[in-house]
Amino acid sequence: MAMPAPQWKPSRLDRQVAKFTRKQARMKSKQAEERKYRADETARRKQAFAREGGRCRATGVPLRLVTDNPLLLAHNHHIVFRSAGGSDELHNRIIVSPEIHDLIHRHIVSVEGDGNATVTFTRRSRETGDVERVWESER
Numbered sequence: 001m002a003m004p005a006p007q008w009k010p011s012r013l014d015r016q017v018a019k020f021t022r023k024q025a026r027m028k029s030k031q032a033e034e035r036k037y038r039a040d041e042t043a044r045r046k047q048a049f050a051r052e053g054g055r056c057r058a059t060g061v062p063l064r065l066v067t068d069n070p071l072l073l074a075h076n077h078h079i080v081f082r083s084a085g086g087s088d089e090l091h092n093r094i095i096v097s098p099e100i101h102d103l104i105h106r107h108i109v110s111v112e113g114d115g116n117a118t119v120t121f122t123r124r125s126r127e128t129g130d131v132e133r134v135w136e137s138e139r
Helices: 012-051 098-105
Strands: 075-078 093-096 109-113 118-124 131-138
Touching: 012 075, 012 093, 075 098, 093 098, 098 109
Parallel strands: none
Antiparallel strands: 075 093, 109 118, 118 131
């Protein structure tokens, strides 16, 4: 009866090299996805900026995409927060000033509507939460 040929068993170094190679491949794939997402995000931000005519949708103040002055920097806001299931599509985005963006995220100003049509802004009192002002902005 013939003896079976011994099975080759990879060494510890072979296993470590294989693990490292798989990890590198996953990292490169993840980096490529991140670059694509960032490029898409930049394109959507520029589209929203062009749609708004370079102005804050809430106040009409002229803004810039690139500037050294943080008060003039255009902020890209998701009408329905992404954490609440909002999409990255253009209809869910508006361009607002940094001050308005801060008020929105502090829940003093709320935003409803479609970025491609009419958007309604509601400002509430900090103390009581009562509605102080409601205004609409059409595209």
